[in-house]
Amino acid sequence: MIAISNLKFSYRIGNFTLHIPEFSVDKHEKIAVIGPSGTGKTTLLNLIAGIIVPSRGSIRINHTSVDQLNDAQRRQFRITHIGFVFQDFELLDYLNVYDNILHPCRITKALQLDPAVRQRARMLAQEMGIGDKLKRQASDLSQGERQRAAICRALLPRPGLILADEATGNLDPENKTRILDLLFRAVEEHDTTLLAVTHDHELLKRFDRIVDFKEFRD
Amino acid sequence: MSSIRWLLTFILLIVGVSVQNSDAAGPLNVYVVNYPLKYFAERIGGDHVRVKFPVAADVDPAYWNPDLADIAAYQQADLILLNGAGYAKWVANVSLPRSKIVDTSRKFKNRYIYTEEVATHSHGAAGEHAHEALAFTTWLDLEFAAQQAGAIAAALSRKRPELRNSFQSNLEALVTDLKGLDRDIQTMVSKNPAIPLIVSHPVYDYFTKRYGLNVVSVHWEPDEVLHNRQLRELKGILQQHPAKWLIWEGPPIPASVAKLKTLGIDSLVFDPCGNVPDSGDFMTVMRHNVEDLRRAFSVTQ
Amino acid sequence: MLDSFYIAWKYIQYNRIKTAVLVACITLISFLPFALQLLLHESERQLMSRAVETPLVVGKKGSSLDLVMNTLYFGDDVPELLTMAASDRIADTDLSLPIPMYVRFKTRGNPIVGTTLDYFEFRGSKMARGRQMAVLGDCVLGARVAESLDLKPGDSLVSSPESLFDLAGVYPLKMKVAGVLQKSHTPDDRAVFVDLKTAWVIQGLGHGHQDVTQLKDPTLVLKRTESNVAATAKLFHYTEITEKNMASFHFHGNLSAYPISAIIAVPYDAKSGTILRGRYLSKNETQQIAKPEEVIDGLLQNIFRIKNVLDAVIAMVTLATVLAVILVFALSLRLRQREIQTIFKIGCSRMTTAKLIAAEIVIIIFSSAVLCSVLMVVVRSVANDLVRMLFIK
Numbered sequence: 001m002i003a004i005s006n007l008k009f010s011y012r013i014g015n016f017t018l019h020i021p022e023f024s025v026d027k028h029e030k031i032a033v034i035g036p037s038g039t040g041k042t043t044l045l046n047l048i049a050g051i052i053v054p055s056r057g058s059i060r061i062n063h064t065s066v067d068q069l070n071d072a073q074r075r076q077f078r079i080t081h082i083g084f085v086f087q088d089f090e091l092l093d094y095l096n097v098y099d100n101i102l103h104p105c106r107i108t109k110a111l112q113l114d115p116a117v118r119q120r121a122r123m124l125a126q127e128m129g130i131g132d133k134l135k136r137q138a139s140d141l142s143q144g145e146r147q148r149a150a151i152c153r154a155l156l157p158r159p160g161l162i163l164a165d166e167a168t169g170n171l172d173p174e175n176k177t178r179i180l181d182l183l184f185r186a187v188e189e190h191d192t193t194l195l196a197v198t199h200d201h202e203l204l205k206r207f208d209r210i211v212d213f214k215e216f217r218d
Numbered sequence: 219m220s221s222i223r224w225l226l227t228f229i230l231l232i233v234g235v236s237v238q239n240s241d242a243a244g245p246l247n248v249y250v251v252n253y254p255l256k257y258f259a260e261r262i263g264g265d266h267v268r269v270k271f272p273v274a275a276d277v278d279p280a281y282w283n284p285d286l287a288d289i290a291a292y293q294q295a296d297l298i299l300l301n302g303a304g305y306a307k308w309v310a311n312v313s314l315p316r317s318k319i320v321d322t323s324r325k326f327k328n329r330y331i332y333t334e335e336v337a338t339h340s341h342g343a344a345g346e347h348a349h350e351a352l353a354f355t356t357w358l359d360l361e362f363a364a365q366q367a368g369a370i371a372a373a374l375s376r377k378r379p380e381l382r383n384s385f386q387s388n389l390e391a392l393v394t395d396l397k398g399l400d401r402d403i404q405t406m407v408s409k410n411p412a413i414p415l416i417v418s419h420p421v422y423d424y425f426t427k428r429y430g431l432n433v434v435s436v437h438w439e440p441d442e443v444l445h446n447r448q449l450r451e452l453k454g455i456l457q458q459h460p461a462k463w464l465i466w467e468g469p470p471i472p473a474s475v476a477k478l479k480t481l482g483i484d485s486l487v488f489d490p491c492g493n494v495p496d497s498g499d500f501m502t503v504m505r506h507n508v509e510d511l512r513r514a515f516s517v518t519q
Numbered sequence: 520m521l522d523s524f525y526i527a528w529k530y531i532q533y534n535r536i537k538t539a540v541l542v543a544c545i546t547l548i549s550f551l552p553f554a555l556q557l558l559l560h561e562s563e564r565q566l567m568s569r570a571v572e573t574p575l576v577v578g579k580k581g582s583s584l585d586l587v588m589n590t591l592y593f594g595d596d597v598p599e600l601l602t603m604a605a606s607d608r609i610a611d612t613d614l615s616l617p618i619p620m621y622v623r624f625k626t627r628g629n630p631i632v633g634t635t636l637d638y639f640e641f642r643g644s645k646m647a648r649g650r651q652m653a654v655l656g657d658c659v660l661g662a663r664v665a666e667s668l669d670l671k672p673g674d675s676l677v678s679s680p681e682s683l684f685d686l687a688g689v690y691p692l693k694m695k696v697a698g699v700l701q702k703s704h705t706p707d708d709r710a711v712f713v714d715l716k717t718a719w720v721i722q723g724l725g726h727g728h729q730d731v732t733q734l735k736d737p738t739l740v741l742k743r744t745e746s747n748v749a750a751t752a753k754l755f756h757y758t759e760i761t762e763k764n765m766a767s768f769h770f771h772g773n774l775s776a777y778p779i780s781a782i783i784a785v786p787y788d789a790k791s792g793t794i795l796r797g798r799y800l801s802k803n804e805t806q807q808i809a810k811p812e813e814v815i816d817g818l819l820q821n822i823f824r825i826k827n828v829l830d831a832v833i834a835m836v837t838l839a840t841v842l843a844v845i846l847v848f849a850l851s852l853r854l855r856q857r858e859i860q861t862i863f864k865i866g867c868s869r870m871t872t873a874k875l876i877a878a879e880i881v882i883i884i885f886s887s888a889v890l891c892s893v894l895m896v897v898v899r900s901v902a903n904d905l906v907r908m909l910f911i912k
Contacts, residue, residue, distance in 0.1 A: 310769070
């Protein structure tokens, strides 16, 4: 699924440099990425998503060399192949749940907002247990419900890869478990791969593989 | 030939329509304050005027007082013909649109006659006198009458410029009649210009001045029997002014005529014609006046 | 693009108060200059319309502004008086219809306008109730006078003395209300119209009293001769003109010498007007002829110079408001930085982000434009009455 080779990335400001000689993820794998703050875990996710470009090395997702794409191509690739789940959910308070789930289709031409997509959104919401809350404002939901809505948004474009950056970081223990269950179920039921950055060590054993980022820091 | 006939018919039609169109505005609504002005306006205006004179036949128009309905009617007129010289006292106290007023004697206002017959009043030692002292029967001077007719024709022409020629032509005919009568009177008076005459009312000032008559005025009503005071007054006048004729403004009652006869005075009637006559019109009345007056001038003193 | 508007609309709905404030600010800064312009234009039009409708005014030589203001707008400053002979002079030229005016006296704060019936035809005035003035002592009320004094035909109204101790001059005359004019939205609405002769009676130049020649009381008679009776000052003058005493009313002296304040001259045609104006050009002329349109235009030029100051103030306020609006948008953008970063991460291009923000701005500006248009339509429909109420008494 993901193949990174001889990757090097530095920010223009500061001394931070990320160097990953080899890193790969197989399809349907559920990978947890751990490490101290500042080691570049979120940077890795951004590199894989094509938000930032490495100074050296290659990043291949399936057969696509993301590092070789231009801005527009990377954006298009990102929105059609990758689903993001954020620590702070990043839902838009001024939209209801339904519109939040459909939001990706409204911000890019790469995704068509047609009846099939609307139906998929409703189905995803049903699966996540928030099917009856579609008309409510995102700000009216509980934290667990908001994260579920965010997962629906991430899954809407049928991404091959889900990148979860501290997806359970702001949840209580009960919700952490529930959300992780939902993410794992999504990997199985929606034919996708999960790469999750997490600080929750109690949940690590549920992942297929754990990658410790200490290894990649210079 | 038939095409010429058609053309002529067409032209006549056009002329007829345009004549009709000129009257499409309707005849002028003209209000007057006395009968002579009514007569003049009708002679000059013909079918193009509708002259209204709302004073009742038995009322002296100079002293008539209109009611509000009459005033409103005057206000709505197209033209209001005034005699001028203070005739129709009511005019001074009502509101009339000045744009529609025609003072028919304006052009000879510097020749108005001030009568000393009426007592005036003033306020304080140096206050101005009231203007009650104007003689107003201007039409009895037939030259003035012609000028008043001229003023009427000019006013009508201003209102209906397209009918100017018609009005002018009618005016000329009227003036011819007036001048003819004027000449007759001049001729008649010339036979005996200084003959002393007495008039029953001070309404003949313009007539007497025009023809240079030797006249003294009294204040007698033709429909009242003369009483002794009046006869005494007459005797006093006769001492200085040995008149043989007394001119009444209306038919005197026989008793008064008889009393005058005892003093050697004959009566004749000269109707000032301020109001509508029972029969005839202004010219017939004036001609009749002149004929009656001729009796005084044809007798050798 | 529709999606951008959809998202922008949702954002605006959620932030109602902020949006309302923004829309209100933009509406106001757009509306104020236009509305002010409209009102000023309407004021100018109303002030000028009366002047434009009045071709020429003749008065005593002096301030043409005082002459026009008194004659057209019934201003308090009475110009130096003329006599009726000046009106006769115009009539004699056969070039214009003269409409003499005598605007000097007041009744309960309202100007009494002495004139002739021609005035009403000239102004196109129509009666709302009652009848036109017919006899001495009648008055016709402007619509607002009738409303404010609650008077109707048949009621009466007393003229006011010119000063507190006006012993020898203007005395109160009880006038009869003959009619009320239709509202014309001109100074005529707040005037009381009388015949010129009634105005002279108010002044004391005409009066009515007992028949002096029939007086028995010796204290009323100063001197009696054969042809004239001089009355003393004790003789009572009627203060009301009734049917019974009307015949006794009279005027002493020559009416041509009686005073008027001005004459409205209505030329029969343009050429006549020009010729008439030419007749008043002599250096020795004691009268002046003014074209109200020119006089008022000159006045308005001076008054509306203040408009430039207003324009400058509005421009500065507009600039400040625009800067404030820009600041609000900028701050709003800053607050939405996280949202922008998130959608960028999801895959939204910078262009699409710009479209989202632009859509919000477009909706706000469009709403302001619509609101501004609605307000302008409202102001335009009431401009007439508003101007009259605010600026023109």
